Amino acid sequence: MENIMTNRLDRGFIKYQKEFEDAAIRVLRSGYYILGKEVEEFEESFASFAGTKYCVGTGNGLDAITLACRAIGIGKGDEVIVQGNTFIASVMGITIAGGTPVFAEPDEYFALDPDEIEKKITDKTKAVMVVHLYGQTAQMDKISEICKRHGLKLIEDCAQAHGAGFYMEGGDKGFKGVGTFGDIGCFSFYPSKNIGAFGDGGAVITDSEEYRDRVRQLRNYGSSVRYHNEEVGINSRLDEMQAALLKVRLEHEEECRLERQQVAAFYDSAIKNPLITLPKRRKDATHVFHQYVIRCERRDELADFLKGKGVGTIIHYPIPPHLSKAYEYLGVKKGSLPFTERLATEVLSIPMYTGITNEEVRRVADALNAFK
Ligand SMILES: Cc1ncc(COP(=O)(O)O)c(C=O)c1O
Numbered sequence: 001m002e003n004i005m006t007n008r009l010d011r012g013f014i015k016y017q018k019e020f021e022d023a024a025i026r027v028l029r030s031g032y033y034i035l036g037k038e039v040e041e042f043e044e045s046f047a048s049f050a051g052t053k054y055c056v057g058t059g060n061g062l063d064a065i066t067l068a069c070r071a072i073g074i075g076k077g078d079e080v081i082v083q084g085n086t087f088i089a090s091v092m093g094i095t096i097a098g099g100t101p102v103f104a105e106p107d108e109y110f111a112l113d114p115d116e117i118e119k120k121i122t123d124k125t126k127a128v129m130v131v132h133l134y135g136q137t138a139q140m141d142k143i144s145e146i147c148k149r150h151g152l153k154l155i156e157d158c159a160q161a162h163g164a165g166f167y168m169e170g171g172d173k174g175f176k177g178v179g180t181f182g183d184i185g186c187f188s189f190y191p192s193k194n195i196g197a198f199g200d201g202g203a204v205i206t207d208s209e210e211y212r213d214r215v216r217q218l219r220n221y222g223s224s225v226r227y228h229n230e231e232v233g234i235n236s237r238l239d240e241m242q243a244a245l246l247k248v249r250l251e252h253e254e255e256c257r258l259e260r261q262q263v264a265a266f267y268d269s270a271i272k273n274p275l276i277t278l279p280k281r282r283k284d285a286t287h288v289f290h291q292y293v294i295r296c297e298r299r300d301e302l303a304d305f306l307k308g309k310g311v312g313t314i315i316h317y318p319i320p321p322h323l324s325k326a327y328e329y330l331g332v333k334k335g336s337l338p339f340t341e342r343l344a345t346e347v348l349s350i351p352m353y354t355g356i357t358n359e360e361v362r363r364v365a366d367a368l369n370a371f372k
Pocket of ligand 1: 060086087089090131157160189190200201202
């Protein structure tokens with residue numbers, strides 16, 4: 001029997017192969033490869049999909065976060081409150097822009113706990129960054145309200161949550177997509193993401209013309225008019241090939257999102273093992289299941305057991321950013337974020353991807369149920 005891998009990107013390609021190949025050939029034959037009409041069209045479609053006025057494509061998700069931080073004015077001495085349990089890129093975006101990350105604990109749904117934010121506010125706090133980790137929207141009614149009340153900017157790291165959102169009450173009533181709650185939203189199109197490119201890609205979304213223009217300038221050497229460089233920028237442009245291929249992904253986003261949600265519903269009902277905690281669903285939030293993340297106190301033993309049964313798993317993430325060598329200089333000691341640190345020893349992502357078969361998900365659930 002073939003092993004079940006944590007992810008199979010070939011399945012998502014084969015499903016729409018002809019459309020991807022047609023798009024790629026169109027770009028190859030066009031003679032335009034950087035900042036042309038494919039990128040413009042994708043930016044327009046993605047903004048409309050996400051529910052904002054503007055979208056600016058970038059070379060990857062890390063640059064999207066870095067440029068978003070720079071655009072909203074994060075610089076030296078500015079503190080940004082961010083959850084401890086995230087992929088290190090969220091934090092690197094802040095520090096590359098010159099800011100200082102201040103870590104706060106997540107809630108039991110794996111995103112920034114609103115009750116932890118106010119404990120971390122100082123007179124240097126400029127912004128809050130929320131990460132819709134694994135694809136489930138954070139508690140955005142409370143988080144938006146706290147940011148407004150304290151006059152803090154709100155950045156959303158939506159790298160894992162394309163298409164997710166939150167049902168708001170009150171003045172902002174109704175469904176709002178991730179990336180639209182605060183000042184600026186950041187996406188990654190890394191190939192394994194729910195909307196994945198065939199190489200690197202990213203984007204920033206915003207309703208602010210000022211932030212849009214600033215990110216556009218920063219991604220292109222700080223220049224809006226060719227050879228007129230207003231500030232020190234970087235080279236981080238989504239290319240025509242990725243934009244054309246991403247348009248195909250976007251057209252099939254709903255179908256792929258529903259497929260992931262069905263797989264998650266199957267796991268929810270089929271995995272019955274008292275040693276395993278299934279991912280909790282937040283009321284009023286939607287979850288697009290970039291990852292299906294379980295918890296187990298004997299996580300490493302479980303991963304080995306599953307490997308023996310031909311089921312691949314991966315840990316998102318084994319070392320929280322504050323305990324990484326890169327951020328030793330911040331001086332945030334082990335033990336200072338107990339829940340974040342506990343999650344790093346318990347979380348395990350099980351197979352979840354476009355094109356996973358019923359037989360495969362059944363085998364994954366059976367293997368999990370056999371663990372004693
Ligand atoms: C939560 C999160 N933020 C940021 C990133 C950075 O994206 P990229 O790899 O495109 O730079 C990723 C993915 O890699 C991510 O999962």
